[in-house]
Amino acid sequence: MSACRLSACIIAFNEADRIGDCIASLAFCDEVVVVDSYSTDSTVEIAQKMGARVLQRPFEGFRSQKQFAVEQAAHDWVLCLDADERVGDELRTAIEAERARGFDGAGGYRFARLSDYFGKFLRHGNAYPDRVLRLFDRRRGGWRGKREVHEAASVDGTVRTLRGDLIHYPYRSLEQQLLKTQRYAQMMAEHDFARGKRATLAKLVLAPAWRFWRGYVLRGGFLDGWHGLVYAYVRANYVRQKTVMLWLLQNSQNVTTSRS
Missing domain, CATH: 3.90.550.10 (Spore Coat Polysaccharide Biosynthesis Protein SpsA; Chain A)
Structure with a gap:
């Protein structure tokens, strides 16, 4: 062959x-x-x-x-x-x-x-x-x-x-990672909102905590030292941003500043 x-x-x-x-x-x-x-x-x-x-x-x-x-x-x-x-x-x-x-x-x-x-x-x-x-x-x-x-x-x-x-090699700096995750959070929130998905108060509180616990503790992220800790924290923050943005969208609020 x-x-x-x-x-x-x-x-x-x-x-x-x-x-x-x-x-x-x-x-x-x-x-x-x-x-x-x-x-x-x-x-x-x-x-x-x-x-x-x-x-x-x-x-x-x-x-x-x-x-x-x-x-x-x-x-x-x-x-x-x-x-x-x-x-x-x-x-x-x-x-x-x-x-x-x-x-x-x-x-x-x-x-x-x-x-x-x-x-x-x-x-x-x-x-x-x-x-x-x-x-x-x-x-x-x-x-x-x-x-x-x-x-x-x-x-x-x-x-x-x-x-x-x-x-x-996903990130050149922490600043780039934070800007990138915020952009992704907005895109995912808008996608979910368009599909009819909605955030709840429980998700606002629990989803970021679960993402951190699952990655850092259950899946052994702590074994990567401080790098694993920072990574898990920033990724949990991404979930928080995405859920907050979805919450705002479903309550008819802006998540970005309009540009003229």
């Missing part, structure tokens, strides 16, 4: 400091497609210099941006990454082994994502293994659904789990 052709798909915006390492980790793929949202730094130049095919598209949401990238790929088997991710050596070996077998019988593959958090890789709590489906046959699935944040790919058919990690 001959090896399948494989396209790598990346979405990016102002990732000049990270796009190079991402593309370098995809050297085993037959092509790299980068969908850029009109970066104002040197993201595009770096990607093109490294041999990627770069397309420009206004950002309308994470899910739709990733699905657009998949649709532009030259090959049906696609490997999807964000610019802050890299394929680890063990994962690359596992992917190449499956590819050599023609991805026999599978519709897609999931694998663990290992995140760096201020100089330490988190290996416990809600942060790991954080398995994601990123390698799949686009003829059998893709980035489906309507949710544009916390998006997930899905396929029809068998999904297998591969050894190795997708290495993730």
Whole structure:
């Protein structure tokens, strides 16, 4: 059985400091497609210099941006990454082994994502293994659904789990993390509100506490030291923000300042 052709798909915006390492980790793929949202730094130049095919598209949401990238790929088997991710050596070996077998019988593959958090890789709590489906046959699935944040790919058919990690460098600073989580909280609150979901007083009080307890205590986040403590606290705060924003929306209040 001959090896399948494989396209790598990346979405990016102002990732000049990270796009190079991402593309370098995809050297085993037959092509790299980068969908850029009109970066104002040197993201595009770096990607093109490294041999990627770069397309420009206004950002309308994470899910739709990733699905657009998949649709532009030259090959049906696609490997999807964000610019802050890299394929680890063990994962690359596992992917190449499956590819050599023609991805026999599978519709897609999931694998663990290992995140760096201020100089330490988190290996416990809600942060790991954080398995994601990123390698799949686009003829059998893709980035489906309507949710544009916390998006997930899905396929029809068998999904297998591969050894190795997708290495993730999600935050450049605490400030960036806080701004990012606030943006995600707003997007999720608006999505939930549009679907008819409503917050309750119990959720306002209990949901953030449960997120912290589950990740830090039940799933062993404390084993990651102070890094695990800060991570669990910030993630619990995300749940608080999302629930508060949903509460405000259902009570006809603004969650952002209108811009004229």
